[in-house]
Amino acid sequence: MTYLAKPKFHHPNLPKNDLGYTHRDYEGTVSTLCAGCGHDSITAAIIQACFELSIEPHRVAKISGIGCSSKTPTYFLGNSHGFNSVHGRMPSVLTGANLANRDLIYLGVSGDGDSASIGFGQFAHALRRGVNMAYIVENNGVYGLTKGQFSATADRGSKSKRGITNTDNSIDLVAIALQLGASFVARSFSGDKHQLVPIIKAAISHKGAAFIDVISPCVAFNNHAGSTKSFDFVREHNEAVNRLDVISSRMPIEVKYDPGTVELVEQHDGTTIALRKLDADYDVHDRTAALGFLQSHAAKGQIVTGLLYMDKDADDLHGHLGTVEMPLNALNEKELCPGQAMLDKFNASMR
C-alpha cells in the first residue's frame, strides 16, 4: 500500500469528457491494497469506463460486501454514493436500493469469497430477479485477507502458494450466471484493460442484470506457478471470443472492420455495442450454446473471455413488477394516499 496521497497535478493535455471532467475527476482515495493487486487495475478500468461514458458521479451508487474487492469502491468515484455492506450481502442491499431509487446507476462490487461462498445465495437471487445493475466480481481464486486459502472459484488441481493442491471442484460464476438468467454475462482479465473497459461500459448501459467475472491475480498469494489465476497463466490460456467498442448515441457510428466480422447491437439507452468477433462461430445471443462453449473450453484448460451472452431485449426487476416510473423514494403523500374514492375503488376490485 501507499501512504502518500496521489498528487493533484495532472497531465496538461488530459482529455475531457462531455461534462468537462478528466479521468482524474473519477478517482477516489489512493488504494491501500497490496502493490500490484489486480483489483487496482479493475478500479482504473471502472474509472476509465465512467469517464468515457460521461457519467455524473452523483448518479452512481457503488455497493460492496466484505473483502479486498469490496474495499475498492473507496478507490474510485469519490463523489458517488457508496455502501460497504455485510459480507456476501451486497446483492440484497443493492436490490433494496434499486427498488427505492431506480434512477441511479448501480455498481455491485464483490469478490469470489463474497459472491461464491458466503453470499452465493444472494448472488443467485439478485441475478434471477434481473436487478438493473452492473455486478462485478473481482475474482482472484484466493482468500487474500486471510492469507491465501483456496476460495470457491479456485480450479480443482491448481496449487496454492505453499504447494498444496486444491481437491474441491470450483464454481464457475459465469456458468451459474448464465443458468440463472442474467441478461448480460461477460468475463475479462484485470491485465487487459482494452477488453475490460468496453465490457464495463456495455454492462453499465445494459438494462437488466449484467454480470462481469474479472479474473484478477492476487500478487501476494495467487501469482505463482501452478496457480490458474496468475498473470502468466491467464495470459497464456486466454481465449477471447470477441472485442467490443461502445458507441454513445451522440457519436456517429464509424466501424472500420471487414463486414461480417462486426455485429452492431443497439441498447435500450441508445448506445450501440460494436462487437468484433474473434471466434466467427460464437453467437452472443445464444444462452445454451454459450454454456456448452464455456464448458468445452474449460475442459481444455482455456479461459474464455469477452462478452459471452447478452439479451438485448431484456427487462429488469422494475419492469417485471410493473412499478411506476418515478423512483419509489420520491413518491410523496399525494401519490401514496390517493384518497377515499380511490381506496373504495381498490377495495371493490378485491371483492
Place this chain on the structure above:
Amino acid sequence: MKSTDISDPQYFHKVVDCQYACPAHTPVPEYIRMIAAGRYGDAYMVNWKSNVFPGILGRTCDRPCEPACRRVRVEEEPVAICRLKRVAADFKEDITERMPKPAQRRNGKRIALVGAGPSALTVARDLAPLGYSVTVFDGDAKAGGMIRTQIPKFRLPDSVIDEETNYVLNLGVDFRGGQRIESMKALLAQDWDAIFVGTGAPRGRDLDLPGRKEAAANIHIGIDWLSSVSFGHISKIGKRVIVLGGGNTAMDCCRSSRRLGGDEVQVVVRSGFDEMKASPWEKEDAQHEGIPIHNFLVPKEFTHENGKLTGVLFEKVKPELDAKGRRKLVNAGEPDQHFPCDDVLVAVGQENAFPWIERDAGIDFDEWNMPKVDKVTFQSSNPRVFFGGDAAFGPKNIIWAVAHGHEAAVSIDKMLNGEDLTDRPQPAVEVMSQKMGIHEWSYDNQIDLDKRYKVPHRDLTIALRDIKSEVELGFDVGLALKEAGRCLNCDVQTVFSAPLCIECDACVDICPMDCITFTPNGEEAELRTRLTAPAMNFDQALYVQEGLKTGRAMIKDEDVCLHCGLCAERCPTGAWDMQKYMLEMTHAGSSCRPPQRSAA
C-alpha cells in the same frame, strides 16, 4: 524505438532540466534537498564547487535553470532556484575550514590571469590548489571585475563580493590589484607558462546622434556611470533622467538613478516591452520602483539649449515583417515625441575592447576584432594564451563566465601536463537507489500544489533612500523550507527493469501524470500519439524498455514526470526503482587526465 541506453550519462542529464540548462551544470536538486534539510553549509559547498560564487549568483544570476524547471510544466512558476542558492549562502555556518588548502608544494608552473572577474577567478580557484603559481592582475584595487563595478550595491553588497573573492584569493593566489596590464607583448615576454585573459566586455556602446557632443556633460555611458557610482565618484543625478536601452544594465541604471536624486526616471526602448533583453524580474523590480518603461521609440536627437541638455527626441515606430519574414521597426506615422530631461544614461549594449593586445603579438583576431578562440578549449591562436568570460565570445553573464573558467582551467592543466586539449574529460556520474524501506525513500516524494513564494523586499521608501541598502532581503528559513519543497527532485530517476516486470499495470494506474504506457513498440513519431497521454513535447525523451513477456514495450514520457515515485511504490516486483543520478563536471586536476599507467 530502441530500448533507451540509460548508461549513457547524457540521457538522465537531460531529464534534470535545471542542471542541464545551467552552463556550469550545478546539481540543483541536490543542494535544494540540502537546504530543505537545513544543511546550508553542505548546500553552499555543492554550489561553491560547481559555480564558485553562490552568494553572488544567488542574487544576480541570469537563472537559465528557472525557465527550464519542470515545475513550469505543471504549475505557472518555476522553483525559485536562484534565491534558494542565496539561502545557502546566507545561512551557512563558517565554512572556511572546508575550503581547499593552498598547495603545500608548487609545481613550478606560472600562470598569469588578466582581470579579476568571474572567469579568471574560476581559473584561479581550479588551478591554485593543484600547485600552480597563479598571479591575477586587475586595474582595480579589489577583485571582482564587473561583479564589483557594474552591479549596483542595492542588489549585491560589497561584503558578499569580498567574502567570495577572498575564498579564491586565499588559496595562495598572488593578487596584483591596481596593476593594469597595458601590453600583451610585455606580458608574453615575462615567460608565463600560460596566460588567461578574462577582461570582460568593458566598453559601453555610445549613440552618435545630433546633439551628442553639445550636450555631452549630461549624457553618460551606462556601464561607466555605474562603475563611477560603485566607486563613489558619482553620488548625484538630475531630477529627470532618461535611460536608453532595454537590457539589465539599463535596469541597473534606472534603479540607481532613483536612489541618486532622480525623481522622474524613465526608460525608453527601441523595440517592444516583451522583446527587451532585461530579465523579466529585473523589469518588474524597476517598475515596482515607479519607473515607467516606454517602448517602440527610437532616439533621434539630443536636444539642448545653451550647451545644456534639454531632452531627447524620439521617433515612434511599429514592428513589421519584411518580405523575408524578418521583424523590422518602421515609422509608425505618428509625430515625434520629445521627452524633456536633465540627464541621459546610454545603456544600449557593451562591446569587447582589447587596446592592450598588440595585433602583432601573435594572437589572431577575426573581422569583428575579436580574438579567434576555440569554442571547446578556449585556446587562442597562441597556444599559451586562453580567453574566457565575456572576453572570449562577447557579453553574456556571470554563470557563463564561470563555466568558461572551468573549461579553460582544464585546458591549461592538460596542456601543462603535455596532453591533448581536445580530449575533454567526461563528467563524473553516479546512479544510486534511494529506497530506504518498503515505502520510504531518501527524498521527500510528497508532491503538493504550491505556488512560488515571493522573496521579501525592503520597504520601498527606505530602499530608495540609500543606494547601498540591499532591496531583496532573501528568504528566511521558513520560506526557504517551503520553497525548497516545491522542487520535484528531477535528479531522482525512474529506472525500469523489464525482466522483473509482470505487467500488472499498477504503475500505469497510479501515475498522476499518465506518463507510463505499455504498448506495442513503434516509430517515435507515431508512438508519441498513442500513449496514455500524448507526448507532444519533442524536446523531452521517451524512455523505452523492451523485453517484456507479452512482447509489448514500456514507454515512459519524461516530459511531465513529477518524480513522485508512486510507480515504484506500487510496483510489486521492484521493476521500478527511484535512483538518484548525480552528475558532476570534471574540473582541472588529476581526474581530468586519463589514468596513468602503473609502473609495474
